[in-house]
Amino acid sequence: MKLHLASGNAHKAQEMNALAAASGLAVEIISARSVGGMPPVEEDTGTFIGNARKKALALKAKLPPEAWVLADDSGVCVDALDGGPGVESAYFAGPQGDSAANLRKLVEVMRGVPEEKRGASFVCVLLLAGPGGVEAVFEGRCTGRLLDEPRGGTGFGYDPLFVPEGYAQSYAELGEDIKNIISHRAQAWALLVEWNKMAAIAS
Numbered sequence: 001m002k003l004h005l006a007s008g009n010a011h012k013a014q015e016m017n018a019l020a021a022a023s024g025l026a027v028e029i030i031s032a033r034s035v036g037g038m039p040p041v042e043e044d045t046g047t048f049i050g051n052a053r054k055k056a057l058a059l060k061a062k063l064p065p066e067a068w069v070l071a072d073d074s075g076v077c078v079d080a081l082d083g084g085p086g087v088e089s090a091y092f093a094g095p096q097g098d099s100a101a102n103l104r105k106l107v108e109v110m111r112g113v114p115e116e117k118r119g120a121s122f123v124c125v126l127l128l129a130g131p132g133g134v135e136a137v138f139e140g141r142c143t144g145r146l147l148d149e150p151r152g153g154t155g156f157g158y159d160p161l162f163v164p165e166g167y168a169q170s171y172a173e174l175g176e177d178i179k180n181i182i183s184h185r186a187q188a189w190a191l192l193v194e195w196n197k198m199a200a201i202a203s
Contacts, residue, residue, distance in 0.1 A: 140187025
């Protein structure tokens with residue numbers, strides 16, 4: 001079975017395929033690039049679920065009616081920023097969506113914040129849209145804290161700044177194998193797998 005990913009982010013497609021392989025779910029995650037790229041979507045709903053739904057429906061409109069689309073909306077929610085940047089994580093440093101600039105801005109905004117106030121969570125919402133208006137939503141959350149400075153050379157986005165609870169290394173230091181077990185996206189994916197066992201969309 002093929003799931004069309006409502007994202008042009010190559011990192012997300014790779015991570016989703018790794019999660020699918022690890023879970024044993026017989027699906028192939030296909031980037032929106034394979035159908036000419038994502039249509040423009042204004043992520044203005046103010047919620048992870050709302051933004052994911054807009055992305056899923058935008059891509060689904062380009063595909064045959066029987067196609068399944070998987071949309072992801074995720075971000076880092078920082079306690080000291082009252083849950084920000086949250087749904088604005090991808091555009092924290094501006095509308096250009098520059099992940100390196102977003103990371104630098106979060107480092108600077110958090111400069112001088114003491115360790116006991118550096119709590120944060122990564123949140124991921126996966127929304128699956130199928131034939132006949134079928135929709136299923138899965139949410140995962142990984143709690144932890146923010147470092148003073150980025151560490152590690154793997155992962156993407158805010159990964160080098162985030163240390164999950166129970167670990168001393170950042171997402172970007174732990175490596176993909178561990179991240180794909182404990183991450184917010186892995187937790188959301190696990191719920192999708194459980195749902196699929198009942199719905200049997202990949203049979």
